[in-house]
Amino acid sequence: MNSRSGKTYPSMGDRIHSATGFPVLYWLAVIGCSGLSMSLLAARLAATRQVGHLSLVWDLFLAWLPVAPALGIYHLCRRPRINRLLLILLAGVWLLFFPNAPYLITEMIHLSPQYGPSPEILPAWLDKLLPAMAPQSSPEWFDFLLLSSIVVNGLLTAFTAMRLVERSIARRGGRLMSLALAGWIFLLASFGVALGRYARLNSWEVFTQPIETFEKIFQWMQVPRVGVFTLVFGALLAMFYIAAVHGGRREPDPQAGRGFER
Structure with a gap:
């Protein structure tokens, strides 16, 4: 806290924490993880001169998208009066794009030769942007590190977006309701x-x-492996989320008059 003329002002870090629900160090770590993944990908592109896992750039961008409406929901629910129409709109956008975050976890499938990286040569414009070097193959251990970092990004973006929304639900309906809805989501x-x-x-x-x-959705709802995947993957995500987010300490119930923020 900064003090001027006898008045106390919150520091920039406190303001960011209050506005976003997480401290600055947390955001630096999450953003840094994405930066590390992109650095590994750039190194692979420069070494192989092949398209390879270039689609991960787009997939990582999509994984970050639900964080934006989640921040909007978090900020909106802290107000004394809520614009319900705006809240419904933000919630719909968030729910629609939220699967893009945990989708990154499935990128590990590209370690399989059947779903391996594309051997297509890089476009000329992109090739010119990368350091000049003789093309070489990417070792399996490097691809494992790259895809593992993408998986971590999927967990971080998914849990960040979910935590912001779960906090917002807890402020209005209590922790039990927020956890139940988180499981269904x-x-x-x-x-x-x-x-x-x-x-x-x-x-x-x-x-x-x-x-x-919607026709495709209805068709795939009848495929057994999709049902099994949904139940198992959803249960794993929910249990991992509860263990990672709620397993460390007990927090006061927001409905009891105390919030999650400092």
């Missing part, structure tokens, strides 16, 4: 991950191709 997100991985559906296709998209 993880199941829905897991179904979305399955649709993205197996049916190759994208979140925005709900708007661009609504009829075809």
Whole structure:
């Protein structure tokens, strides 16, 4: 806290913590993890001169998208009066794009030769941006590190977005309701991950191709492996989330008059 003219002002770190729900160090770590993944990817592109895992750039961008509406929901629910229409809009956007975060966990499938990286040569414009060097193959251990970092990014972005929304729900309905809804949302997100991985559906296709998209969703709902994947993957996400976020300490119930923020 800074003091001027006898008045006490919150520091920049306190302001960021209050506005975003997490301390500055947390955001630096999460953003730094994404930066590390992109650095590893750039090194691979420069060494192999192949497209390889270039799609991870887009996938990581999509994984960050649900964090934005989650911050909006968190900020909105801290107000004495809530704009319900705006809240519904933000919640809908968040729920639609949230599966993109845990989807990154499934990128480990690219370690399999069947789903290996593309051997296509880099576009000329991208090749010129990278340091000049003789093309060479990428060792398996390096690809493992790259994809492992992507998995960590998937967990971080998913848990960050979920925690912000869960806090918002807890402020209005209590912790039990927030955890119950979080569990259901993880199941829905897991179904979305399955649709993205197996049916190759994208979140925005709900708007661009609504009829075809809902037809595909209905068809894939009847596929047994999708049901198994949804239940198991959703349960793992929910249990991991509870262990990672709620396993360390007991927090006061926001409905008891105390919030999560400092």
